[in-house]
Amino acid sequence: MNNEKRLLIFERLAEATPNPTTELNFSTPFELLVAVVLSAQATDKGVNKATAKLFPLANTPQAILALGEDGLKEHIKTIGLFNSKAANVIKLCQTLLEKHGGEVPREREALEALAGVGRKTANVILNTAFGEPTIAVDTHIFRVANRIGLAPGKNVLEVERKLDKTVPKQYKKDAHHLLILHGRYICVARKPRCGACCIADVCEFKEKNLD
Incomplete structure (x- = not known):
């Protein structure tokens, strides 16, 4: 996947979710x-x-x-x-x-x-x-990064390092939440909702579910 496509992916994910954040409730x-x-x-x-x-x-x-x-x-x-x-x-x-x-x-x-x-x-x-541009790779992000060709890796550390190296700088801080929410609600494990996906045309997943 080239940098132009990566940028397009994050632009669209950010447009779909303007204020990405954790779904855990906390105040401190x-x-x-x-x-x-x-x-x-x-x-x-x-x-x-x-x-x-x-x-x-x-x-x-x-x-x-x-x-x-x-x-x-x-x-x-x-x-x-x-x-x-x-x-x-x-x-x-x-x-x-x-x-x-x-x-x-x-x-x-x-x-x-x-x-x-x-x-x-x-x-x-x-x-x-603390607002640091770190990317925590959980099961959702691991799946999405591999499935769509964004940052393929055999383990979470490999995927984290690839994302750290390739995510466009302006999206680094929000990348974790953009990808996790996309994996949780659209690019789900069993039957990805490709028909409702904002990046379906640029994603490199070969077995798209467009029903």
Whole structure:
């Protein structure tokens, strides 16, 4: 895929979604961090339902530690893997207080050192909370990047590096959300909605579903 086509793809995606952002509800970097950790292998909708009750009671590291692990579990038990997620959130709260004055760090290395936080989560925080032009590659973005020929790669890191190198500069900050929303609602896994797609004519997917 050439740069001209890439630019056209992002122009159209940006036109279709003028204000792309996460579908997780949050009002502070800490709330976003907790929500993203909870969202692993869970839906944003399910996480939002749980955090709608959790955050009014506890939305700082101190307040969540005051709930305790069992208290936290009560609030997130509707989310998959809630036992291990509760343990990770408690640990990351302790680390934030011990090493970062209770604030979410803005450095990738410090973020990745937190319990339950990997490269993808760190990228989401850097991008969505702090406006950095990072691209977190989740299953939607991995699928879209490979399927449409935008940044083919065998693993998420390969796709991330290709996107980082080839996404037009002016779309770098929004690329993560533009691609994730496109993958979530249009370029879906089983039966992509090519007939409703704004980039169908420039996409390199050979088996288009134009019904």
